[in-house]
Amino acid sequence: MTNPTPSPVPTLRDVAQAAGVHTATASRALNPKTRQQISAETARRVMRAAQALGYQPNSVARSLKTSRSATVGLVIPDLTNPLFPPIVRGVESVLESDGYNVWIVNTDNDEERERAKIESLRSRQVEGLIVATARLDHPLLRQLHEQGVAMVLINRQVPDLPIPAVTGDDATGVAAAVGHLAELGHTRIAHLSGPLGTSTGRVRAQAFRHAVRDHGLADDPALVIECARWSEEDGAAALRELLARTTGFTAVVAGNDLIALGCYDVFAESGLSCPGDISVIGFNDMPFLDKLRPPLTTVAVPHHELGAEAARMLLDRIDDPGRPARSVLLPVTLVVRGSTAPPPGHHHEAADATASPPPAHPGNATAPST
Amino acid sequence: MTNPTPSPVPTLRDVAQAAGVHTATASRALNPKTRQQISAETARRVMRAAQALGYQPNSVARSLKTSRSATVGLVIPDLTNPLFPPIVRGVESVLESDGYNVWIVNTDNDEERERAKIESLRSRQVEGLIVATARLDHPLLRQLHEQGVAMVLINRQVPDLPIPAVTGDDATGVAAAVGHLAELGHTRIAHLSGPLGTSTGRVRAQAFRHAVRDHGLADDPALVIECARWSEEDGAAALRELLARTTGFTAVVAGNDLIALGCYDVFAESGLSCPGDISVIGFNDMPFLDKLRPPLTTVAVPHHELGAEAARMLLDRIDDPGRPARSVLLPVTLVVRGSTAPPPGHHHEAADATASPPPAHPGNATAPST
DNA sequence: TTGTATGCGTTATCAA
DNA sequence: TTGATAACGCATACAA
Numbered sequence: 212m213t214n215p216t217p218s219p220v221p222t223l224r225d226v227a228q229a230a231g232v233h234t235a236t237a238s239r240a241l242n243p244k245t246r247q248q249i250s251a252e253t254a255r256r257v258m259r260a261a262q263a264l265g266y267q268p269n270s271v272a273r274s275l276k277t278s279r280s281a282t283v284g285l286v287i288p289d290l291t292n293p294l295f296p297p298i299v300r301g302v303e304s305v306l307e308s309d310g311y312n313v314w315i316v317n318t319d320n321d322e323e324r325e326r327a328k329i330e331s332l333r334s335r336q337v338e339g340l341i342v343a344t345a346r347l348d349h350p351l352l353r354q355l356h357e358q359g360v361a362m363v364l365i366n367r368q369v370p371d372l373p374i375p376a377v378t379g380d381d382a383t384g385v386a387a388a389v390g391h392l393a394e395l396g397h398t399r400i401a402h403l404s405g406p407l408g409t410s411t412g413r414v415r416a417q418a419f420r421h422a423v424r425d426h427g428l429a430d431d432p433a434l435v436i437e438c439a440r441w442s443e444e445d446g447a448a449a450l451r452e453l454l455a456r457t458t459g460f461t462a463v464v465a466g467n468d469l470i471a472l473g474c475y476d477v478f479a480e481s482g483l484s485c486p487g488d489i490s491v492i493g494f495n496d497m498p499f500l501d502k503l504r505p506p507l508t509t510v511a512v513p514h515h516e517l518g519a520e521a522a523r524m525l526l527d528r529i530d531d532p533g534r535p536a537r538s539v540l541l542p543v544t545l546v547v548r549g550s551t552a553p554p555p556g557h558h559h560e561a562a563d564a565t566a567s568p569p570p571a572h573p574g575n576a577t578a579p580s581t
Numbered sequence: 582m583t584n585p586t587p588s589p590v591p592t593l594r595d596v597a598q599a600a601g602v603h604t605a606t607a608s609r610a611l612n613p614k615t616r617q618q619i620s621a622e623t624a625r626r627v628m629r630a631a632q633a634l635g636y637q638p639n640s641v642a643r644s645l646k647t648s649r650s651a652t653v654g655l656v657i658p659d660l661t662n663p664l665f666p667p668i669v670r671g672v673e674s675v676l677e678s679d680g681y682n683v684w685i686v687n688t689d690n691d692e693e694r695e696r697a698k699i700e701s702l703r704s705r706q707v708e709g710l711i712v713a714t715a716r717l718d719h720p721l722l723r724q725l726h727e728q729g730v731a732m733v734l735i736n737r738q739v740p741d742l743p744i745p746a747v748t749g750d751d752a753t754g755v756a757a758a759v760g761h762l763a764e765l766g767h768t769r770i771a772h773l774s775g776p777l778g779t780s781t782g783r784v785r786a787q788a789f790r791h792a793v794r795d796h797g798l799a800d801d802p803a804l805v806i807e808c809a810r811w812s813e814e815d816g817a818a819a820l821r822e823l824l825a826r827t828t829g830f831t832a833v834v835a836g837n838d839l840i841a842l843g844c845y846d847v848f849a850e851s852g853l854s855c856p857g858d859i860s861v862i863g864f865n866d867m868p869f870l871d872k873l874r875p876p877l878t879t880v881a882v883p884h885h886e887l888g889a890e891a892a893r894m895l896l897d898r899i900d901d902p903g904r905p906a907r908s909v910l911l912p913v914t915l916v917v918r919g920s921t922a923p924p925p926g927h928h929h930e931a932a933d934a935t936a937s938p939p940p941a942h943p944g945n946a947t948a949p950s951t
Numbered sequence: 952t953t954g955t956a957t958g959c960g961t962t963a964t965c966a967a
Numbered sequence: 968t969t970g971a972t973a974a975c976g977c978a979t980a981c982a983a
Binding site (some may be wrong): 267268269270271272274275280290291293296297299300303312314315316317330331333334335336472475498499502503504505506 | 640644645670673686701706868869872
């Protein structure tokens with residue numbers, strides 16, 4: 212019994228025939244927006260015929276005729292990064308209630324693949340794009356924008372392009388992270404930035420330098436290092452390099468949670484204790500961070516809401532392509548857990564961090580800082 | 582500068598005109614499968630014209646004409662469950678190299694939504710479906726199968742339906758988990774099963790009973806409890822109920838990793854120590870489990886490979902709908918980490934678990950077992 | 952090897 | 968209120 216029985220798919224013709232009307236009439240009866248042009252009696256007859264036959268409109272034919280598709284594309288760099296599924300859900304939650312469908316594509320951070328996927332989306336008549344793969348230099352997005360494609364960026368932006376964007380308030384988040392560490396008494400804080408070719412990487416790195424200066428802490432370029440990708444591996448490699456430089460830091464602000472997890476790997480292999488020797492802060496608050504050893508202090512970004520807001524903005528844009536490209540920063544919150552603590556040997560009574568900077572301590576196993 | 586400039590999309594007519602040929606000729610020249618019918622010279626001319634105009638075939642029109650779409654649908658219950666993104670990537674990895682696109686839809690475990698999404702996929706002419714939402718009683722899948730829809734189930738099956746399926750070898754995985762605990766000296770092991778309306782839930786629960794009997798351990802129905810959903814919350818609730826029953830178990834085999842994480846929550850709130858008081862084993866080996874406190878012992882399922890194999894099987898099925906519905910079990914492996922240890926007070930010298938069952942121990946904080 | 956004609960299923964314009 | 972007709976963009980059977 213392996214052969215499924217084939218079955219003919221009923222078309223509008225079949226419905227019209229069954230109801231004894233013309234296809235045009237059937238079409239009008241089935242479409243809520245034109246149903247008013249039809250007598251209630253025939254409308255009912257058509258709808259019952261459709262019901263009886265199990266008729267489902269063919270969206271392909273409809274798309275060809277109307278050049279619309281009730282579909283938007285969602286361009287994701289890597290679905291296995293836990294940050295993105297909640298964004299997907301947020302997007303879907305508002306789009307679906309509006310009758311839209313969502314086409315999710317993965318670019319795997321590959322430019323060529325991105326181009327191909329977006330071409331594929333466009334050839335399927337998607338009415339707009341929500342793009343999570345933006346880079347600071349992104350000719351493709353410029354080109355799409357110039358072609359009049361309705362777009363909203365999410366999570367990352369392209370500052371030079373007037374495309375609306377929905378992102379977390381990265382700068383404030385990083386400032387909160389640095390402030391927290393400063394209050395704990397840290398004076399030499401490192402930053403493992405994300406890729407500086409992305410706005411998230413660059414904005415967080417800039418905010419880090421600003422925050423460090425604002426708190427009167429060490430502003431040493433050697434304390435900032437870039438990860439080529441937002442990954443655990445790259446985070447681990449960056450921290451190893453930093454430790455090899457022996458720059459005597461006691462805390463790390465990681466570009467995101469995955470980079471922070473890479474730090475955990477280095478701690479395990481090098482015998483460093485967190486937060487005893489080094490404190491770490493992540494970014495995003497991806498799931499299950501509270502169950503890590505130690506639980507990771509991080510900056511929570513409202514990803515679901517990011518997705519929902521981006522979807523709303525895209526709908527607005529599809530409705531009225533001429534509206535100004537307003538961008539939105541959603542508020543983030545520092546979530547303090549167990550990966551941050553005073554630096555080794557810190558005098559615990561010092562709560563007034565800004566007034567009396569605590570002395571540097573050679574207690575860090577990596578190297579003395581002075 | 583908020584107004585993107587509109588831009589006309591070139592059609593096959595435009596290309597043909599530019600190349601000085603008829604649309605039919607242009608069509609043949611652009612399609613690698615028919616290009617041979619065309620003189621090399623005109624083919625070149627057409628292709629250059631297409632290139633110059635930036636022509637992209639309209640897949641909607643092509644789909645309408647050919648009633649194919651180079652697209653398959655992937656039906657996921659919940660993308661935020663970390664088990665699914667790797668499956669998605671696996672599916673995409675083989676489908677894309679074959680020129681296919683993947684439409685991912687989320688059902689949120691809701692039957693009505695599932696029906697709507699699948700209808701939407703079908704109305705878009707998808708050529709097949711990879712379904713990860715199978716339930717033991719699933720009229721919709723039966724109906725689709727009877728309509729001749731090309732389908733492959735993934736992760737879960739519907740035993741009564743001759744639809745090919747790709748799943749992990751759940752029974753062997755559970756047996757390995759129970760065997761590991763038995764070797765450690767546990768004699769009363771509980772099982773927090775997943776929903777028994779899914780094959781994964783039922784198969785694992787059955788395998789648990791079998792394994793427990795095979796090892797001569799306590800086969801007490803009170804030690805098995807069903808979680809209504811595969812979630813941390815349901816896992817926590819189930820363990821709380823079990824503890825309230827005071828059935829004196831020293832280990833838990835969780836239906837999956839999320840349920841196991843729910844156990845961690847209960848440990849934290851009740852002061853139980855894992856693995857000191859109770860050992861826990863999960864299922865799936867989702868990411869970052871090695872960084873938990875304690876690192877979770879679990880059964881690793883090759884999700885990427887599951888997705889890839891399902892995609893291959895679907896392609897086979899699209900090519901030849903008549904082929905028999907072979908199903909595949911992919912091997913799983915027990916990954917021993919820190920959440921499993923001998924039961925409290927266990928005499929450590931006992932390595933010969935099967936020959937001399939160790940005595941039960943009242944050391945479990947919840948209740949004495951004898 | 953190329954051109955002609957037709958139709959995929961639907962909606963929109965026009966006429967009745 | 969309903970029907971006839973055309974067209975969306977493409978691929979293909981048939982003719983040349």
